[in-house]
Amino acid sequence: MTDEELISFLEDLPLRRLHVLARGRVHRHFRMGKQRLIDVFLKLPPQIRSALEEDLRSTTIPIKASPPEAQQPRSQKKSSRQLQTPSRHPGKSSGEPSTTVADLLEGLGVPPSTTFVPDPWQVDAVSQLATTDVIVSAPTGSGKTYVAVEAMKQAMAKDSTVIYTSPLKALSNTKYMEFSHLFGHEQVGILTGDRRDNAQAPLLIMTTEILRNLLYDAASGEIDLRLNTLGLVILDESQFLADPERGVVWEETIIFCPTQARLLLLSASIGNPQELADWLTSIRPIPCHLIHHRRRSVPLRGAYLHPAGKLSPLFKSRDITQGAGYAFHPETKRLFSKYELETFGPRGGR
Ligand SMILES: Nc1ncnc2c1ncn2[C@@H]1O[C@H](COP(=O)(O)OP(=O)(O)OP(=O)(O)O)[C@@H](O)[C@H]1O
Numbered sequence: 001m002t003d004e005e006l007i008s009f010l011e012d013l014p015l016r017r018l019h020v021l022a023r024g025r026v027h028r029h030f031r032m033g034k035q036r037l038i039d040v041f042l043k044l045p046p047q048i049r050s051a052l053e054e055d056l057r058s059t060t061i062p063i064k065a066s067p068p069e070a071q072q073p074r075s076q077k078k079s080s081r082q083l084q085t086p087s088r089h090p091g092k093s094s095g096e097p098s099t100t101v102a103d104l105l106e107g108l109g110v111p112p113s114t115t116f117v118p119d120p121w122q123v124d125a126v127s128q129l130a131t132t133d134v135i136v137s138a139p140t141g142s143g144k145t146y147v148a149v150e151a152m153k154q155a156m157a158k159d160s161t162v163i164y165t166s167p168l169k170a171l172s173n174t175k176y177m178e179f180s181h182l183f184g185h186e187q188v189g190i191l192t193g194d195r196r197d198n199a200q201a202p203l204l205i206m207t208t209e210i211l212r213n214l215l216y217d218a219a220s221g222e223i224d225l226r227l228n229t230l231g232l233v234i235l236d237e238s239q240f241l242a243d244p245e246r247g248v249v250w251e252e253t254i255i256f257c258p259t260q261a262r263l264l265l266l267s268a269s270i271g272n273p274q275e276l277a278d279w280l281t282s283i284r285p286i287p288c289h290l291i292h293h294r295r296r297s298v299p300l301r302g303a304y305l306h307p308a309g310k311l312s313p314l315f316k317s318r319d320i321t322q323g324a325g326y327a328f329h330p331e332t333k334r335l336f337s338k339y340e341l342e343t344f345g346p347r348g349g350r
């Protein structure tokens with residue numbers, strides 16, 4: 001592939017795709033913008049470059065364009081995704097009638113207030129943190145935040161610094177407000193791509209990317225992250241470890257996490273938590289204890305909104321309770337298959 005061809009294909013890809021291609025080939029690629037990454041790709045040694053081209057051929061939009069399309073100016077070329085436009089009215093022709101929002105929300109409300117008593121798994125998680133790293137795998141709405149807050153209190157009582165990370169700036173902002181309310185504004189700081197407030201506070205909220213970058217810089221002696229006082233690192237929504245594109249950020253954060261700090265990973269959707277706990281135990285100086293709580297405290301109800309406007313229940317039974325298994329509603333399955341067919345074509349290829 002000539003340099004021009006390579007540039008042309010890379011320019012058509014989203015930046016996150018370039019970062020996936022750069023993994024293992026380009027050092028510290030996560031800090032680079034698109035143009036810089038393309039420049040670096042062009043300078044790769046021949047063997048690495050040919051493997052990159054091979055990856056491009058096998059996993060992205062077809063590289064060998066058909067002759068008429070190849071002769072079109074780049075601005076007129078369409079990706080395979082753009083060629084198939086979903087129909088505007090797919091739900092109207094057949095299938096069950098649309099459900100209403102009122103039907104969907106019926107019966108939801110605020111439960112009567114009762115005295116707060118932590119569940120045994122919550123107590124267990126907090127006490128395990130005294131001696132081990134901990135992974136809490138528990139369904140949505142089951143109270144993982146309680147474990148985080150109690151662990152924060154214990155670490156802060158020992159004058160340790162605590163870092164809490166979430167995968168989203170919006171969630172970090174929400175948690176900043178929540179924890180500021182709980183601990184007092186002067187005790188909490190935030191560091192995201194958009195905000196930097198009270199960075200000297202004992203409890204710091206940040207996105208996982210920011211923490212990973214700080215740990216990188218600290219490892220190369222560039223900044224002082226108060227690593228010696230870091231007592232607890234909480235990675236909320238840690239199922240992102242399995243994300244094909246961003247997972248490496250969680251992986252590196254765990255690997256670079258200072259050894260004296262406890263790690264607390266929280267998630268509602270890790271499929272293989274024991275495997276993850278075993279991995280942490282193998283790479284960290286202290287064991288990792290798994291708290292696997294399966295019972296769902298808050299029933300789950302869902303719906304699927306087709307792009308054409310049709311709303312359909314997500315599950316066959318109205319609510320998913322107590323961590324029971326579930327089946328998708330047949331109408332939703334039909335609508336979703338139809339959408340996939342219209343969007344990606346008969347083979348579902350991208
Ligand atoms: N032991 C408990 N008994 C009753 N309510 C609880 C208990 N623990 C937590 N809660 C309440 O449950 C709600 C959901 O808790 P929380 O936000 O911690 O869920 P989560 O496990 O973090 O869920 P998600 O996976 O969606 O982040 C909160 O309102 C919290 O006060």
Ligand SMILES: [Mg+2]
Nearest residue numbers: 144145236266
């Ligand atoms: Mg939570």
